[in-house]
Amino acid sequence: MTVTVRGERRRLERPQSGKGSAGPKTRRSRGDGRIAAGFLAPSIGGFAIFTLIPIGASLVVAFTIWPLTGVPTFAGFANFIKLLTDDKKFLQSLGNTFVFVAAYVPLNLTLSLALATWISPRIRGRNAYRVLLFIPVVTPMVANAAVWQIMLVPGGLVDGIWQSVFGVHAPNFLGSESFAMASVVLMSLWQGLGYNLLVFASALEAVPENLLEAASLDGAGTASQFFRIKLPLISPAIFFGATMTLITSFQVFAQPFVLTAGGPGNSTTTLVMYLYTSGFQFHKLGYASAIGVLLFLIILLVSGIVFAVQKKMVHYE
Template sequence: MALTGSVGGSVTAGSSSAPTGTRRGDGRAATAFLLPGAIGFVVFTAFPIAASLVMSFFDWPVLGSPKFIGLQNFVELFTTDPVFKSALLNTTVFVVLYVPINLVLSMSLAVWISPRIVGRRYYRVLFFIPAVTPMVGNAVVFALLYTPNGLIDSTFVSLFGVHAPNFLGSDSWALPAVVLMSVWQGFGYNLLVFSAALDAVPPSLTEAAAIDGAGPARQFFSVVLPLLSPSLFFATVLTLISSFQVFVQPYILTGGGPGNATTTLVMYLYQSGFQFFRLGFAAAIAWVLFIIIMVITGVQFLGQKKWVHYD
């Protein structure tokens, strides 16, 4: 069917030439918008990742020619390097302590500043401030608090008549001190996540549970917590990943000491690459850490089907 205009032209109904041209134009525009980000990803992410994998199979000094040594860097890590074993143990202990404390504290405070609390928005801001302040500054403040004759030590003397432990100079107290500072620094982010999730819980569900005789604890664990499971899963994954990459806190507070009591995997990676100039060895540490995080995150994603409810 053709429609003839006053100038004798005709347009065929149902013609697809305009939509096709539009789709092609949209494709070019989308490519133009995506190209800078894609180039940045390749140059600053994909290429360095691939290069680090290659470097892990080499003895790669800062000066001089690299020498291919195969898996020797990885073999050294797991067989003859005591510092790596200490760093792996310290990182594991940090994760085991930090993640549950962070999640429990942030969840508890999020429940506390529920919609029934007056001034909840100000509490949110107050608790979130440490998360957005520079970590180096926070670590310096805590170093002053932990130091002998500092605020904590003076408080112990005035209240109990004894000095506080030498937190940063003791093998037993140094890592817990780093964990405490890290919890204070990081719990505010998860608090906002849980607080937003709590706002989305319909009050009618808890009211129905209360009518059925459920107390506050039963309402939370049987009704509210399952509804928060997607947010809890999100916070757990991100908190685990970030805790395995801990670096600034022990670097500023203890420098990895005393001895190697607070040396973490990322700190040992930094020392190997930028203090001992063993770039290939540092790349091997990075890939071991990457595999650990990838495996743990994969297990979390596989296991979420059993406890995360998206309904």
């Protein structure tokens, strides 16, 4: 096709068809997609086999009466009704779990934030402190609990120190209903404190120095700078730490299982412990699956509440 512009004849090239121009790019993007799918396939397959399928199977089994060596029978909501209305041990385990969460989560967040505030300035040896406080996090939980059991039993390290200081035997921390849950909380704090400490310390170091300098020039003291500048700016990190700590604390198992075996008198039996004993000691697979479903719903509800609250309390830049 030709046109005349100011006496000159020019030829206009006809645009290529969409198929021809986009063909190489389309083929390249498809090839990239296949390569990405190939790399992701092992992770997706593992997630489906070891997470999605077991969750779905557990949901189905929860509506059955299924002894480990017998034939399952459909029971409807019978397992859930029995758990919520007729199983005192389940209700006690539920209460113990909430007691642990109510004690552990605030203490973990408060202590880790306090230690992070102490370590975050450029003090001498702060990296060594971080390593020392983070070592329990990467140490096997069962090994830590076994060491604490050896220290807390009558005649152990704590009892020996107590006798040398006060002249009498220490209380039976693991055999008394008054001290057993406190011992589990204390051991769990020692185990999990370092994770949130690193998260909070990293967030504190990311606070802009110019904001703190401007506040100092305006007469703001250390406490005022912390509560009015640092704390709002690190609130996303605190929200992350609180959410993860809540979820993991509801699933507490190894600490009471090793330290106290759920005793004395079921005073430290948690929901996951009761799930374990129901499924693998008493061979009630349907009943154990129902406990797991209820625990999942509790965690989902609590997480939803936390996410609803964070809209008003978390400051995003």
